[in-house]
Amino acid sequence: MTALVTGATSGIGQAVALKLAQLGAEVIVHGRDAGRGAATVQQIQEAGGAARFIGATLTDPDEVRRLAAEAGAVDILINNAGIYKFGLSADVDDAFFDDHFNVNVRAPHILVQQLAPGMAERGRGSIVNLSSVVATTPARAGGIYGASKAAVELLTRVWADEFGRAGVRVNAVQAGPTETPGTDALPGLAEALGNLTTLGRPASVTEIANAIVFLASSDASYINGAVLQATGGQAAIAA
Ligand SMILES: NC(=O)c1ccc[n+]([C@@H]2O[C@H](COP(=O)([O-])OP(=O)(O)OC[C@H]3O[C@@H](n4cnc5c(N)ncnc54)[C@H](OP(=O)(O)O)[C@@H]3O)[C@@H](O)[C@H]2O)c1
Structure with a gap:
């Protein structure tokens, strides 16, 4: 079993890569930073x-196509x-918009386009896409990010329909605030948003990775086109 995990050099993706490797998958660790990549590979091997x-x-869409070509036949794709x-x-520019949609939407789209037909030919495969609670709950100053994740959720259901009959499942995890190197760079964010959940705290990367690995695994064999909320629960509004 081979698994490609994008963004596996940090945070949630790294936790998913470690867990899939523990379960016996040969993991392709993707990222930009070769140093962080080597460290993650070493952690898995150790x-x-x-x-x-x-x-x-x-x-860069050509880089995404190269990634798919170098990955080859994979059984699991974690976007x-x-x-x-x-x-x-009123404040953001075109580059801000393009970066979110190119990384968060176009790249998963290209990877599915390049890798899911091979899975379909082999009659098996599982794809899990990362969404966010802000795909369905408006977040102040998070409109473009939320819109990119809303697109990912819709595409998840479209891809589930396109590839399901060939034995390829496509699901998404809607993650709530999670402590990662990415959110650490935005001090206080994960904790403040975690306070707004029913559990009153942010998630650990392991808690989100568990949900992702469940959907990727055969334990979820009758789940297709689902968006699993690992959000800590939406707190009730009260007067
Ligand atoms: N953390 C949260 O609170 C939270 C909540 C909901 C959803 N999510 C979603 O969960 C996913 C992971 O979040 P995280 O917080 O774990 O992320 P993170 O710690 O910021 O790590 C991001 C990862 O994505 C890679 N990456 C970023 N931009 C890239 C680009 N342009 N090209 C190639 N690789 C790129 C990074 O690679 P490098 O090593 O090269 O930097 C890194 O491996 C994201 O899709 C995020 O939207 C996170």
Whole structure:
């Protein structure tokens, strides 16, 4: 079993890569930073797993196609790499918009386009896309990011329909605030948003990885086109 995990050099993706390797998958660790890639591969190998690194910048569609070609036949694709920046609509520029849609939507689209037909030919495969609670709950200054994840959720259901009869399942995890190197760069964010959930705290990367690996595994064999909320629960509004 081979698994490609994008953005596996950090945070949620790294936790998914480690867990899939523990379960026996040969993991292709993707990211941009070769140093972080080598460290993740080493961590997997030291735990007895198998992994290799492929570097690719997902803003460039040709790089995404090269990543798919170098990955080859994969059984599991985790579209995890993503960017999240904040800005009010009146303030953001075209590059801000393009970066979110190129990394968060176009790159997963190209990877599915390149890799899912091979899975369909082999009669099996599982794809999990990363969404966010802000895909369905408006977040102040998070409009473009949320819109990119809303697109990912809709595409998840379209791809589930396109490939399901060939034995390829496509699902998404809607993650809530999670402590990662990415959110650490935005001090206080994960904790403040975590406070707004029913559980009153942010998630650990392991808690989100568990949901992703469940959907990727055969334990979820009758689940297709689902968006699993791993959001900590939406707190009730009260007067
Ligand atoms: N953390 C949260 O609170 C949260 C909540 C909901 C959803 N999510 C989603 O979960 C996913 C992972 O989030 P995270 O917080 O774990 O991320 P993170 O710690 O910021 O790591 C991001 C990963 O994506 C890669 N990446 C970013 N931009 C890239 C680009 N242009 N080309 C190639 N690779 C790129 C990074 O590679 P490098 O090593 O090269 O930097 C890194 O491996 C994202 O899709 C995010 O939107 C996160």
